[in-house]
Amino acid sequence: PSGLESDAAVQQTSDDAAVSRESAARLGYIADPFIKHFIKHPQRRAPLINRGTYCRFHGIQRVLREFVAAALQPRVQCVVLGAGLDTSFFLLSPNLRYFEVDFADITAKKAQMVWRKGALRERLPEDTRVVGAELHSETYNLIAGDLREFPSVMARLQERGFDCEAPTLFVSECVLVYLDPVCSDAILDWITTNVPRAGVVTYEQIRPDDRFGQMMIGNLRARGLELRGLLAYPTLESTKNRFLTRGWRVARAVDLAEYHDHCVDKRELDRLAALELLDEWEEFRLLAQHYAFTFAYTADSLPFSSIHFP
Numbered sequence: 001p002s003g004l005e006s007d008a009a010v011q012q013t014s015d016d017a018a019v020s021r022e023s024a025a026r027l028g029y030i031a032d033p034f035i036k037h038f039i040k041h042p043q044r045r046a047p048l049i050n051r052g053t054y055c056r057f058h059g060i061q062r063v064l065r066e067f068v069a070a071a072l073q074p075r076v077q078c079v080v081l082g083a084g085l086d087t088s089f090f091l092l093s094p095n096l097r098y099f100e101v102d103f104a105d106i107t108a109k110k111a112q113m114v115w116r117k118g119a120l121r122e123r124l125p126e127d128t129r130v131v132g133a134e135l136h137s138e139t140y141n142l143i144a145g146d147l148r149e150f151p152s153v154m155a156r157l158q159e160r161g162f163d164c165e166a167p168t169l170f171v172s173e174c175v176l177v178y179l180d181p182v183c184s185d186a187i188l189d190w191i192t193t194n195v196p197r198a199g200v201v202t203y204e205q206i207r208p209d210d211r212f213g214q215m216m217i218g219n220l221r222a223r224g225l226e227l228r229g230l231l232a233y234p235t236l237e238s239t240k241n242r243f244l245t246r247g248w249r250v251a252r253a254v255d256l257a258e259y260h261d262h263c264v265d266k267r268e269l270d271r272l273a274a275l276e277l278l279d280e281w282e283e284f285r286l287l288a289q290h291y292a293f294t295f296a297y298t299a300d301s302l303p304f305s306s307i308h309f310p
């Protein structure tokens with residue numbers, strides 16, 4: 001596909017992620033009363049997908065919540081890269097500067113949806129305004145930009161109050177892996193160079209080489225999507241080293257199968273088992289081994305050092 005076609009295919013993935021999230025929310029896997037407002041055509045996902053969505057949500061929300069809780073000073077900030085229709089801002093109502101970035105087509109759509117739905121609009125700071133494809137306020141900003149031009153994206157954030165000196169958590173769920181690794185490495189390097197106290201949590205595909213990995217890549221390719229990042233960072237080890245060799249002090253990586261087995265409470269797993277029968281355990285394991293979280297930070301100090309992850 002041409003550049004523009006593949007950009008359109010990547011943008012489409014924000015709807016897929018939201019549909020999966022809505023399915024998991026409606027069935028009681030996750031507590032997200034906001035995601036339904038972003039979905040026109042709800043779908044019920046298969047039990048193994050719902051369980052995967054549960055783990056994904058659990059991991060990212062855990063880092064976000066612990067960051068917000070440890071962030072006692074008001075100057076800390078959070079940046080969600082490729083935010084799509086992510087609802088974390090509405091769930092957390094964080095008392096900090098919060099930025100979301102995505103292509104203008106996506107932010108324009110999200111801004112309109114948020115503005116029109118009372119349940120979402122009432123969660124916005126009082127001073128929020130719609131400005132073109134964006135939402136602006138003192139604390140929450142939804143910004144249009146192309147992550148492949150990261151310095152100009154960050155210049156826009158700085159106009160909206162982003163402070164390089166403040167401790168900052170960057171969140172990236174299924175975003176960096178779609179970029180050429182030269183671009184995603186440039187993003188990480190911009191952060192280490194410019195933000196002395198930074199943390200990042202990612203959730204992305206891994207292990208392209210085995211049969212399941214090849215199938216996953218084939219399915220995405222059929223939709224015009226390429227997991228470019230997997231060429232350079234195919235394994236847990238290479239993902240972790242990616243950070244450690246680029247000046248990040250701490251980096252941890254865990255795949256979703258391990259996260260499911262060791263990081264989710266037994267009581268929670270019992271609760272999930274009662275929601276829906278999952279009998280495709282082998283398929284779930286395979287799927288879950290092909291997704292991973294990484295959590296890394298540059299400064300071994302609060303609020304990052306107090307976050308327990310994985």
Ligand code: SAM
Pocket residue numbers: 010011012013014017018081082083084085086101102103106145146147148172173174175178
């Ligand atoms: N993070 C959201 C979530 O988990 O629900 C959305 C994930 S979706 C799989 C990937 C998102 O990354 C899409 O919204 C897409 O538009 C965005 N994205 C991909 N490449 C981008 C780029 N170069 N610039 C800005 N956004 C990008």
